[in-house]
Amino acid sequence: MIAQNIQRSFERAFGTACFLSYFALLFFRHTEEMAGMHLPYAIAVGILFVTVFVACAHMADRLDKAGPARLSIIACVLCTLGALLLEVTLAPFLFALGGLLSLLGCVMLFLILGKNLAFYDHQERICQLSAAFLMGAAIIAIAATLVDAAMFIVVLLLPILTALHLCVLKTNKGTFSFASLDATRKSHQFSLTVLFTTAVTGLVWGIALCLIVRPSYPTIAAPLYFALPIALAGLLSLVDLFKFKKVSESMLLRLFATAAFVAIAPLPFVPVWIQQLCGAYLFLAFSFDTIVCFSAMGEVARFNQISPYWVFGISLAYYFSGAFIGYLGFEWAFAQGTMPALAATCSVTLLLIIWCSNYVFSDSYPSSESIADLAEASTSLLINESRPALWQRKIDRVVEQYELTARQQEVFRMLVRGRNAQYVAEKFFISNSTAKAHIHNIYRKLDIHSQQELINLVENTETPAPEATPAERKASKIDDPRTASESKR
Structure with missing residues (x-):
């Protein structure tokens, strides 16, 4: 039974793995354009990326009417054209257009994959995300070892494979349906605690990305530093899910500050290669948190039967807001080239994480009852x-x-x-x-x-007296002396 569940999860996760690989490889191939001397461009991209997520959340009903197959094809075309323009053109306008097309396609695929996750129960969803991390990491690692032209072909093929998989994927849609956007807004309000936790998790991933894409190292190193830790995290998550069942949301929140402190605190005092190792460690440690975050988004939509596009649009806007702030903040600190700037950035980040662990995360669950x-x-x-x-x-x-x-x-x-x-x-x-x-x-x-x-x-709640039935009212009239005397007259 366990083997069948894992096999089914790997089959369902193929499209997610291809998209994760596309997203990561595209980022690593164009890191130089997003950082360093092009930092303002990266800030604009981050703001636009988050804005598109929010806009799509407010168009949830329209996305539902379009259907996942049609949206998948549109997203595939956008991602492929975007990657092509980013790679082959030198004109600034066409390069910016390629970035915009890729961004729109990625947002659409994120939301489609998110809605698919909302159809599965907790165990199926965790298993599927873990499998996607494991397979996606394998694709990234293989692509990183190829020559540049071959890697580019892989990048172009990945969104096509994602769209094909989404078109043929069959989910258990007959079990229930999701509410419309208006009904969702009336029945559900996002908890600021949950959204802030999602943003801080994205913040740490953004820091990890910044640490492993340092320009002094070859291009092949960055994808491998990213792929190997998330592959190990996916494998450990699968083993824990079916064997130990020890990793939980509450446990991860308790260890959040400690896990972040181990990697962030020494950054100002260690050489670049150790900083990259710290980034790889952060990917390993916080891949579990990311899996739980994405699973929680699907769980909120499924449990409350509300619009998945709304839930994932708003939640991912917070997640990537944190990721861009973490990435760009540390990129700025490294660009200064001084220890005080990096030390100040690390201190502010750790203080924020510690504050979250003590005051924000502690409000996530009810107080224990004796x-x-x-x-x-x-x-x-x-x-x-x-x-x-x-x-x-x-x-x-x-x-x-x-x-x-x-x-x-x-x-x-x-x-x-x-x-x-x-x-x-x-x-x-x-x-x-x-x-x-x-x-x-x-x-x-x-x-x-x-x-x-x-x-x-x-x-202690006061309730109105229950209304008497017709038989009880008739009986009460017979028992009433005044009614009896009137009837005798």
């Missing part, structure tokens, strides 16, 4: 469930009063029946950490902090 609290909650439930009609009316009243979304109502009704995050995760095929995050969102909306407080809230 055994005594859980026992008290169980006792309260036994008492209230002896009055099922009244208890149900109180639950309905809370749902109406706090305007819980359809999915929040389902989770809320599980919680008031004594279910925990593990049960919610198994019920909806999501990760335990994501279930905790959704429970935390409900707690925050109700202004409570534990399951016992949730039960107390329902207990």
